Amino acid sequence: MTAGDTGPDRKLDPIEAVSPPSSPPTLGRGSRVLGNRAVLGSSASTILFFGFIAVVATMAPGSEIVRQRFFSWFHLKQSFLGTGGTPSVAEAFLLNVEIFTISEMLILILALVIAIVRGMPGPAFFPFRVVAVAYTDLFRGVPLILVLYVIGFGIPGLGLRFFSYLSDVTYGIVALVLVYSAYVAEVYRAGIESVPESQNAAARSLGLTRWQALRFVILPQAVRRVIPPLLNDFIGLQKDTALVSVLGSIEAARAAQIYGAAQFNYASYVVAALLFVLITIPLARFTDRLIARDKRRRQAGAIA
Amino acid sequence: MKSNRVPLVVEDVQKAFGANEVLKGISLSVNRHEVVCLIGASGSGKSTLLRCINLIEPIDSGRIVVEGEEITAEGVNVNRIRQRIGIVFQSFNLFPHMTVLQNITLAPRQALRIDGKNAQERALGLLERFGLLDKKHEYPDRLSGGQQQRVAIVRSLAMKPDIMLLDEVTSALDPELVAEVLNAIKELAEEGMTMLVATHEMSFARDIASRVCFLDAGKILEQGPPEQIFKSPEHPRTRQFLQRIIAAGRL
Numbered sequence: 001m002t003a004g005d006t007g008p009d010r011k012l013d014p015i016e017a018v019s020p021p022s023s024p025p026t027l028g029r030g031s032r033v034l035g036n037r038a039v040l041g042s043s044a045s046t047i048l049f050f051g052f053i054a055v056v057a058t059m060a061p062g063s064e065i066v067r068q069r070f071f072s073w074f075h076l077k078q079s080f081l082g083t084g085g086t087p088s089v090a091e092a093f094l095l096n097v098e099i100f101t102i103s104e105m106l107i108l109i110l111a112l113v114i115a116i117v118r119g120m121p122g123p124a125f126f127p128f129r130v131v132a133v134a135y136t137d138l139f140r141g142v143p144l145i146l147v148l149y150v151i152g153f154g155i156p157g158l159g160l161r162f163f164s165y166l167s168d169v170t171y172g173i174v175a176l177v178l179v180y181s182a183y184v185a186e187v188y189r190a191g192i193e194s195v196p197e198s199q200n201a202a203a204r205s206l207g208l209t210r211w212q213a214l215r216f217v218i219l220p221q222a223v224r225r226v227i228p229p230l231l232n233d234f235i236g237l238q239k240d241t242a243l244v245s246v247l248g249s250i251e252a253a254r255a256a257q258i259y260g261a262a263q264f265n266y267a268s269y270v271v272a273a274l275l276f277v278l279i280t281i282p283l284a285r286f287t288d289r290l291i292a293r294d295k296r297r298r299q300a301g302a303i304a
Numbered sequence: 305m306k307s308n309r310v311p312l313v314v315e316d317v318q319k320a321f322g323a324n325e326v327l328k329g330i331s332l333s334v335n336r337h338e339v340v341c342l343i344g345a346s347g348s349g350k351s352t353l354l355r356c357i358n359l360i361e362p363i364d365s366g367r368i369v370v371e372g373e374e375i376t377a378e379g380v381n382v383n384r385i386r387q388r389i390g391i392v393f394q395s396f397n398l399f400p401h402m403t404v405l406q407n408i409t410l411a412p413r414q415a416l417r418i419d420g421k422n423a424q425e426r427a428l429g430l431l432e433r434f435g436l437l438d439k440k441h442e443y444p445d446r447l448s449g450g451q452q453q454r455v456a457i458v459r460s461l462a463m464k465p466d467i468m469l470l471d472e473v474t475s476a477l478d479p480e481l482v483a484e485v486l487n488a489i490k491e492l493a494e495e496g497m498t499m500l501v502a503t504h505e506m507s508f509a510r511d512i513a514s515r516v517c518f519l520d521a522g523k524i525l526e527q528g529p530p531e532q533i534f535k536s537p538e539h540p541r542t543r544q545f546l547q548r549i550i551a552a553g554r555l
Contacts (some may be wrong), residue, residue: 204360208411
C-alpha cells in the first residue's frame with residue numbers, strides 16, 4: 001500500500017550488477033541514427049501502443065469512477081497543497097527528502113567500513129570478519145519493516161537515558177541505515193574484489209602498506225566500478241523512506257493516506273507517487289550517464 | 305659501508321606451489337652495477353624467483369640477503385624491504401585511475417614520506433630522461449604498451465631502489481614497441497643500475513648482461529658471461545634451449 005513496496009529484498013545481486021549492461025541506454029539518441037522510414041515506423045508503433053492502452057482504460061466499466069477517485073484535478077491540487085484539516089503531501093515529501101539525504105551519507109560511510117572489515121586478512125581479524133559477515137547476513141535477511149518496528153518501538157521501550165527519547169524520524173533513519181548498509185557493503189565488496197590482484201601486487205611491491213594500497217589504489221577503482229549499482233540501491237532507498245511512516249512520522253505516503261481517508265479520494269496517492277517518480281528520475285538518468293561514460297572510457301582504452 | 309656489501313645474495317631458495325616444486329635450490333648473487341639475465345623456458349622458475357626476492361611470494365627454505373640484511377628472516381618489515389627493491393612486471397600494472405605523474409609520485413610520497421614538490425621534481429626528471437615528459441598528465445589507457453612499460457620502469461626508479469628486478473618486461477608488447485623499452489633498460493644498465501632481468505630477448509641479454517644464468521626446471525644449470533653461454537654452452541640442455549631459440553629466429 002505504501003510507496004515502498006519494492007523492498008531491498010529484490011535488489012540485484014551486487015556481482016551481477018557490477019557487470020556492464022548488455023545494451024547501452026540510447027534514450028533520445030535513436031532518432032539521429034535511424035532513417036526516415038524507421039522514424040515513421042517507431043512513431044506509428046508508439047501511437048498504436050499508447051492508443052491501445054488509452055482505449056482499454058476509457059472503455060473499462062469503472063473508468064469514470066477511477067478518473068474521479070484518482071485523477072480529479074481538484075483533489076490533485078488540494079492534496080498537493082493541503083487543507084486546513086489535512087497535511088500537504090508536497091510539504092510532507094520534504095521529510096522523505098530529509099530522511100534519504102541523511103541516510104545516504106551515513107550508509108556510504110558505514111557500508112564502506114563493513115566492506116573493509118570483511119576484507120581484512122589474517123587470523124587476528126577473524127572476530128571482526130565474523131561480526132561483519134553476521135551483520136550483512138542479519139540485516140539483509142530481516143524485512144525492513146520489522147527492523148523499523150524493533151528499532152522504533154524497542155529502543156524507546158528500553159528506557160535508556162538519551163537513546164530512548166529520540167524522534168520517530170531518527171529511529172527511522174537508524175533502521176534504514178542498518179538495513180541498507182548491509183546491501184551497500186556487499187556492493188562495495190563486489191567492487192573491491194573486481195579490482196585485479198595484480199594492482200595490489202604492484203602497489204605493495206612499491207613498498208606501500210596494505211592500508212595504503214587499499215586507500216590509494218584499490219578503493220578508488222572499486223568505488224568507480226560500483227557507482228551504478230550503488231545509485232540503484234539509493235533509488236530503492238528513496239522509495240523506502242515511505243516505510244518510516246509506520247513509526248508515526250507524517251511523510252508523503254502517510255500524508256496521502258490521511259487525505260484519502262478524510263476526503264474519500266485517492267488523488268493524494270497519485271500526487272505522492274508522482275513526487276517519488278520525479279525525484280528518482282534524475283538519479284536514474286545520472287546512473288545511465290555514468291554507465292555510458294564508463295563504457296566510453298573503457299572503449300577508448302581498448303583502442304589506444 | 306653500504307658500497308662494500310653485495311646487493312643481492314640468494315642462498316639455496318626452494319619454493320613449491322602445492323606439489324609443484326618451482327624452485328629447487330637456487331643460489332645466486334648479484335654484485336653492484338652488475339646486470340644478471342635469467343634465461344630459460346617458460347615455467348623454469350624465472351618469474352617465481354623474482355617474485356620471491358620482492359617478497360610477493362614467501363619462500364619455503366633458504367634465505368635471501370639484500371645489502372647485507374636477511375629479508376626472509378622472521379619479523380622483517382616487508383614494506384621497508386620492498387621500497388629498496390624495484391620490480392617491473394610483464395603486464396605493466398600501472399594504476400589506471402591515476403595520471404602518469406600520480407602513478408610515479410604515489411609511492412615516494414606515501415611510503416618514503418617525501419613531500420609533494422620534491423616527489424614531483426624527481427618524477428619529472430625521470431620522465432624527461434625517458435622521453436615521457438609530454439605524457440605526464442595522461443592516463444595509462446591513453447599510452448601505448450611501450451610507453452606504459454617505460455612509465456612502470458620510471459615508477460620503480462622513483463623509489464631509488466638498490467636493485468631492480470625486471471620480469472619479462474617486453475613479453476606483453478607488440479614487436480615494434482620492444483626496442484624503446486629495451487633501450488630504456490640499456491640506458492639504466494649503462495648508468496650502473498644493479499639489475500636482475502628475466503627475459504626471452506636473447507640478443508638483448510647478450511648485449512647488456514654481465515652474466516647470464518640458464519634456469520631449467522627450478523635450478524640454475526649454467527651461468528657465465530654471455531659470450532660463453534651463447535657461443536659455447538657446456539650443458540646439453542642449454543644447447544638444446546638455445547638451438548630452439550635460434551630456430552625461432554630470436555637470436
